[in-house]
Amino acid sequence: MAAYEYRALDQEREVRGLVQADTARQARAQLRERGLLPLSVDPVASRSGRGSARYGRERALILRQMAALLNAGLPLDEVLALSADPAGARRAGRALATIRARVLEGHALSDAMVEHPGLFPLMYQRSVAAGEQAGQLDQVMHRLADHAEQQLALARGLIVALVYPLLLALISLVVVWGLLAFVVPRVVGVFEHARQQLPWITRSLLELSRLLSEQGGWLLLALTLLAAALAAALRTESLRARIDRRLLGLPLIGRLLRSRASALFSRTLAILVSSAVPAVDALRAAAEVSSNRKVRADLMAAADRVREGASISAALEPLEWLPSLTLRLIRGGEHAGELGDMLEHAAALQEADLADAGQVLLAVLQPLLILLVGLVVLYIVLAILLPIMNLSQLLG
The missing domain is CATH 3.10.20 (Ubiquitin-like (UB roll))
Incomplete structure (x- = not known):
């Protein structure tokens, strides 16, 4: 079917x-x-394969509804039918309909999810498979819904925090371009017609204004081609891996990325461990969640070390981006038999550190943007006022 x-x-x-x-x-x-x-x-085609970020809100809605319906004792096919089109999840509803069709054919839910990695990445597939085997699918769905909602809240918080500086930068660029392309040539042109010797700052502004007005189209084309070339270069796996490694080592942005990577890893591994997913599969699934290639490669290597007999904490010890506190909590959780709880605690600590790092970054970024805009405005104002002052001195 x-x-x-x-x-x-x-x-x-x-x-x-x-x-x-x-x-x-x-x-x-x-x-x-x-x-x-x-x-x-x-x-209905399986169109949910590439990337999972665009399904964040829909995934959270579907998982929460499925968890509630399973907890109420409804059969799985009815749960999937009722969850196929919740409010605001129309795209994911198509994928869920094909998943229901596979389940009606006799496939396990986790196997049906494999065809839709965009909506249900590897972590979700592994957790659901473990929940099916343990007969705790409703509990696993509740954990996955909590996880999806937490990740959605983190992403929204980051977007909200970046709105002001990005909006300020965009408005500043538009205003400066408008001044240079339309206002400055008319104002400063008056002094040129008067054959007045212009200050160097005014002459430089005029040259920049002429460049934008006469060659603006070519400059835009050049920037577009440069952006396309960079996008093509970033598709190269080796280059992306080098960039991801360098980004983790940067002072402010690196701290933000390291906190995000460790928080996401801890939260994901906590879900998988609590769902009784084997350690090797859990580490590999946690690796797939990360978008940073350095983090992903490190976690895959850690999974190989666990497969060879190492403990999770010993396998994670060489990871430079993983905080020592997180590693100590994992080690303590292994010894106490409470690894899932300790990972949840580590994730909460890293998410708090992520929020702090974001606030620090914004506290630095906003004044820098304001200072940069102020310097550009000062440059334009001086370029216009200096000829006026010189002319008034000559007339006086």
Whole structure:
């Protein structure tokens, strides 16, 4: 059985939706039985594969709803049917419909999730598989929903924090470009026609203004080509790996990235360990969650060391970006048999450090942006005022 997306007429009004059927012909027959006139019936493709960030809100909604429905004792196929189109999760609903179709065919939920790594990355697949084996799928879903909501809150907090400096930078660029392209040539042009000797700062501003007004299109094209070349270069895996390694070592941004990487790793591993996922699989799944190639490679190497017989804490010890406090908590959790709880505690500490690092970065970034904008405005004001002052002295 597969999922089909349809468009149909219902009393001269077009409706859209999803229907489960073995073939497109059977799907059309079901629609006619409902009194609908099918316009188009297309199989739902597995379109959720690339990247999971764009499904963050939808994933959180779906997991929370599935956890609540499973806890209420509903069968899995009904849970998937009811969760296929929650408010605000239409894109993910298509993927969930195909997952339900696989479950109805007899596949395990975790196996059906494999076809949709964008909506359900490896960490979710491993946790659900462990929950199915232990008969604790509802509890695992609650943990995964908590995790998805926490990651969504962190991402939203970062976006909100960056809105002001980014908006300030954008407005400043637009204002400065408008001044240089339209206002400055007219104001300073008056002094040129008067054949007055202009100060060097005014002459430099005029040259910059001419460059923007006469060659602005070419400059924009050059910047576009440069951005495209950089984007193409960043697709090279070796270059991305070197950049990721360097970023982790930077003073302010590096601290932010290290805190984020360790917080995400600790939170992810806590979910997997609490769901009884084997240590090697848990480390590999935690590695897949990270977008930093250095972090990912380090965690994959740690998983190999665990497979060879090392403890998790011993395998993680060579990782330079992992805080020593987190490592001590993991070691203590292993000895006490409370690794999941200790990882949760480590994640909470790192998330607090991440918030502090973000505040420090913003505290440095905002004054720097204001200072930079002030210097540019001062440059333009001096370039306009100096000729006026010179002219007034000559007339006086």
